[in-house]
Amino acid sequence: MAEDTPTQSNALDDWGAAMAEQAQSETQSLAASQSSAANVFKDFAGDSSTGTTQNDIEFILDIPVQLTVELGRAKIAIKNLLQLAQGSVIELDGLAGEPMDVLVNGCLIAQGEVVVVNDKFGIRLTDVISPAERIRKLNR
Numbered sequence: 128m129a130e131d132t133p134t135q136s137n138a139l140d141d142w143g144a145a146m147a148e149q150a151q152s153e154t155q156s157l158a159a160s161q162s163s164a165a166n167v168f169k170d171f172a173g174d175s176s177t178g179t180t181q182n183d184i185e186f187i188l189d190i191p192v193q194l195t196v197e198l199g200r201a202k203i204a205i206k207n208l209l210q211l212a213q214g215s216v217i218e219l220d221g222l223a224g225e226p227m228d229v230l231v232n233g234c235l236i237a238q239g240e241v242v243v244v245n246d247k248f249g250i251r252l253t254d255v256i257s258p259a260e261r262i263r264k265l266n267r
Contacts, residue, residue, distance in 0.1 A: 149251075154240045178243050196239070196250050197221075234264055238249055 176263070199221025211217070226238035227250065239250040256264075 145242065145244055145249075151211045152251075192231050195233075197230060234261065236261060 198217025199218050201219050203217070226240060228235055229237040229239055229250065229252065235256060237252045237255040239254075240251040242249045242251050
């Protein structure tokens, strides 16, 4: 098996550091949000027993959803759309450095900032909507 070059090793180290930071952040936020999420789902399900609520949540964990990260939006006329060619620039309403919206099935769940590691894009979540607020938005 071929050995990693120093550049590949540095890139792997960067990814490893980013993943470790994410795992640490998720562990801290998971502990804080588990009790509130359980209460929200318990209230939502109308069930006071934790065992039944836990089973109900496990039932939906494998449902696929569409995750979208939105840089910005633009409205253009069809005639301008037809004039687009390779190298064309479309001005978006989002400002440079502004947090990007993270949507699941079209509902805003978080905001974050772009990160680039080893020439691949990702998003670091900076603000996550609370579970109670997400459920409130679903009921609209």
